[in-house]
Amino acid sequence: MLLFIQVDAPQVCLIKMAPLKVLGALLGMGVLPSVLAKLVKFEANVTWAKGAPDGNLREMVFVNGQFPAPALTLDQWDDVEFTVNNMMHHNLTIHFHGIEQIGTPWSDGVPGLTQKPILPGETFTYKWTATDYGTYWYHSHARSLMADGLYGPIWINPAPHTPEPFHLISRNPRDVAAMRKADRNPKLITLSDWSHFTSEEYQKIMEETGIDLFCVDTILINGRGAVQCPGVDFINSLQTEYLKASIDYLPLTDKGCYPDIYKTQGDFYKDVSKLPPGLESGCIPTAGTHEVIEVDPRDEWASLKFISATWLKYLMASVDEHPMWIYEVDGHYIEPQLAHSFVIYNGERYSAMIKLDKKPKDYTIRIPDTNADQIIAGSATLRYKGGKTGVEESKPYVNYAGMNTSADVIALNESILAPYPNIPIQTAADQMINLTLGRRESSYEWTLEGEQLYDVMANYDDPLLYNVSARANLADKVTVATKNGTWVDLLIQIGLMPHTPPIQAPHVIHKHSNKAFIIGEGPGFFNWTSVEEAAAERPELFEFEKPRLRDTFLSLGLTGPAWMMVRYQVVNPGPFLIHCHIETHLFNGMGIALLDGIDQWPEVPPEYAI
Structure with a gap:
């Protein structure tokens, strides 16, 4: 194993802006995150070389000489320092898929939103806390290097008494x-x-x-x-x-x-x-x-x-x-x-x-x-x-x-x-965001917003976390602001686009930061003004008692228009991407930036100053 791991002695640390429901549950079980936390360091040397994972030689990405990248095994509430040494000729970033990044948006790894790309020869250290247990993974979020092999698994052991x-x-x-x-x-x-x-x-x-x-x-x-x-x-x-x-x-x-x-x-x-x-x-x-x-x-x-x-x-x-x-x-x-x-x-x-x-x-x-x-x-x-x-x-x-x-x-x-x-949820949302999926401009270019494409490279030199006014560099409808503490409904539906048949393969929509609840789905278009109105008319299409909790949502619509409604609470101010996780669809426009908690925009630590 070429993965460099350093574990420091357990230390007392501040509780890093964890959601109140999480902290309340922990305190109720007598488990304090400050007692559980230890510092775990990883170092990833990212290189570009020839490899043949299936017997056919081609150029690809290796991390510490390995493919896939080494597994990260943690305990819940560990503090993580993940240092990336870019030894390739490509720029890159690393996203920790499913990790909520509570209080650490600068470590979400999305170029143009939370950081500048890591240039060839440069080093960048991501710092975050494993606020939740479970199975996750990390992968490139710059260019489409995930398709070239830049990914590895993460497993976080649950805290005692979970x-x-x-x-x-x-x-x-x-x-x-x-x-x-x-x-x-x-x-x-x-x-x-x-x-x-x-x-x-x-x-x-x-x-x-x-x-x-x-x-x-x-x-x-x-x-x-x-x-x-x-x-x-x-x-x-x-x-x-x-x-x-x-x-x-x-x-x-x-x-x-x-x-x-x-x-x-x-x-x-x-x-x-x-x-x-x-x-x-x-x-x-x-x-x-x-x-x-x-x-x-x-x-x-x-x-x-x-x-x-x-x-x-x-x-x-x-x-x-x-x-x-x-x-x-x-x-x-x-x-x-x-x-x-x-x-x-x-x-x-x-x-x-x-x-x-x-x-x-x-x-x-x-x-x-x-x-x-x-x-x-x-x-x-x-x-x-x-x-x-x-x-x-x-x-x-x-x-x-x-x-x-x-x-x-x-x-x-x-x-x-x-x-x-089971996790109870808010009965009504404060805001609804309409995400209408379809092709625009060409067969391989996709919109998540309904009309405009998200330019993944538009803000590489001016990330929104550091300068929220840089949203002006993007199309005006692919950034959406929310207020901290509010509940937001995301309406995900297949739309009728020019030059495009109504039948589409499913899209896999991934939300960065905290997870969301799937509260409803149905055929056709969502023709109501709110979830409350829709649920009153078609209650069989909704689930409020035991809604699924996911960070990835599958759109319907293989045989025609369909919709899905997901609900989340804004608890982590910062710019977070929601996008199709089919790599070619994201690279060609299928995403929007959620400017969560714009009224309480985070202050970036001096060590991350650009």
Whole structure:
């Protein structure tokens, strides 16, 4: 392990502007953050070199010589100093995905909002407090370097006496103890998609062709994988009638990509003749590498924490012959739900508890694409320690295309992931912000606001945290101000845009800073003036008793217009991005800046002065 870690002795520190509900809960349990805090230092040397995670050599990013970047394991309330040494020829920043950055907006890692980019040869230290437990990850937020390998997992152990949901899985005290132990020693599983084109090359192809690209070469598990070429006949045998009809019954390519799907991207300029060879077809298999996750059956239970570090793809996860209890989502415990498979979108995290009561041998962890725009899959091995390897195939719940292998397979119901314990929310909001999603200007340029594109590089030299008036450099509708302490509703809906059909693939909307509650969703357009009015007329579309708590929200609308309403309280003044986590969509305009608590704008510490 090349990760440099320094842990100082526990120290007494100030409680750093944590939300009152968090502090109240801690005090009620007799747990003081100041007692728990220790200083943990990480140093990340970021380099650009050639690598071949799937057996195909290309230029990519390494952190301390590793890919993916080293895992950060912390305890709740730790103080973190994360020092980045930029040894590349690209500028960069690091965002800690899902970390709320309470009281430390200068460490959120968004260039143009909270900092200037870290230039080649420069060093920057992020300082923040692990105010919440759970599964997170860190990745680049400058350029599209996440697609080139700049990402790594984070696991934060819960503070003592944190309410846990394990008794809802089993009432057996031995099981509960084993699950608690497994949760403190999890298997971190980072999922990602990989292209043989660098992010810059991929962007250039979109600009030259006018096409919103979607094909990749490999699905990686913890940075390991191989190019699989199962054959055109096999791939096409897995198509549904709906998908066949959507592409006029044309065969898929040997990479599993959908041909002529560009007609669903609107009547913008497109030139298919400029697509380079090898992007969508021309599959060449590689030996690559294969990830093995070893578990000890003597532990009786294992925790598998899945992190989606994909930059394009929506994936699915399933472990052969092992039912999963999903018990933590986006860094927060939920009321556990039994499932054989679940879909995990860009940036999301799902923790699965599995019972190690099967025959000691190898079992396949299957990670197919969700079949939205390509049939492709990756796999890893769950290996029982001391068991026989390679003796017999395990029985799958899902196939190479992510479809159930039998009617008995249980898919996770993502609409009822209630937080544990339940968290009451404000009954009415003070402000509603309308986010209307769609294409603008070209097939690959997207708006989150409805009309305007967010220029990710507009304020690189004049970040809004340091100069809020620099919002004038952006389009006037892509910055929205809120007041501290207020409750805000974010209306996320698919819109009817010029030159664009109403059907869109789902968008994965990620909110920086504190999490938000999903309080409602429905078909069509939101034709009410407020949530109160809508809930009075259509109460079945809303959930106020046990709303889901997420930092990532999946827009609906695959078969037409749809809306979702999420609610959060402004508790952390500063400029925070909300954006589509499909990397090509963000880079090409799909985001807005929430100027949270503009009435109590934070003062930047002298050490971060620019």
